[in-house]
Amino acid sequence: MNNKSKDLIKLSVPNKPEYVGVIRLTVTGIANRMGFDIEKMEDIKVAISEACTNAITHGICQEENNFSIEFLSDEEKLVISVSDNGKGCLSQNIKPPVLEDPREGGLGVFIIRSLMDEVEILSNNGKGTIIKMTKYVGDDI
Numbered sequence: 856m857n858n859k860s861k862d863l864i865k866l867s868v869p870n871k872p873e874y875v876g877v878i879r880l881t882v883t884g885i886a887n888r889m890g891f892d893i894e895k896m897e898d899i900k901v902a903i904s905e906a907c908t909n910a911i912t913h914g915i916c917q918e919e920n921n922f923s924i925e926f927l928s929d930e931e932k933l934v935i936s937v938s939d940n941g942k943g944c945l946s947q948n949i950k951p952p953v954l955e956d957p958r959e960g961g962l963g964v965f966i967i968r969s970l971m972d973e974v975e976i977l978s979n980n981g982k983g984t985i986i987k988m989t990k991y992v993g994d995d996i
């Protein structure tokens with residue numbers, strides 16, 4: 856029988872940009888322990904930074920609020936969920952950027968989608984946002 860055990864780590868993070876660096880260090884430790892190579896580790900670090908920056912800049916309304924991160928791992932993959940209980944947005948407002956006409960901003964979600972293997976965004980006006988992203992340790996998906 857294939858007995859895959861899953862490990863769950865939960866963090867509650869203050870709504871302050873200076874903690875994005877702490878999250879990068881944390882995920883490096885987790886991904887390193889799981890056996891990700893350097894390139895994939897860099898992908899995960901960039902993706903999680905964009906997701907956290909979005910939670911801080913678009914998500915959270917009150918300064919004293921924290922947002923949450925969950926790391927769920929098994930031997931083949933790492934699933935990271937970044938959730939805030941902020942104002943949320945309409946999913947149709949998250950549009951792919953027009954790369955021929957790059958304006959400032961609007962790249963975060965696009966970058967996350969290109970670096971991670973699976974990405975799910977659940978967002979509703981007034982009900983906060985969850986971005987769930989998966990990276991596989993190996994190349995066989």
Ligand SMILES: Nc1ncnc2c1ncn2[C@@H]1O[C@H](COP(=O)(O)OP(=O)(O)OP(=O)(O)O)[C@@H](O)[C@H]1O
Nearest residue numbers: 909910913914943944949960961962963964965984
């Ligand atoms: N956590 C969130 N809460 C509410 N709205 C969000 C959240 N994350 C993303 N959005 C919405 O989706 C849009 C696209 O996000 P994205 O990260 O791609 O671009 P950006 O944050 O506007 O700019 P950039 O990331 O390039 O600095 C945002 O402008 C915002 O309207």
Ligand SMILES: [Mg+2]
Nearest residue numbers: 908909963964
């Ligand atoms: Mg962004």
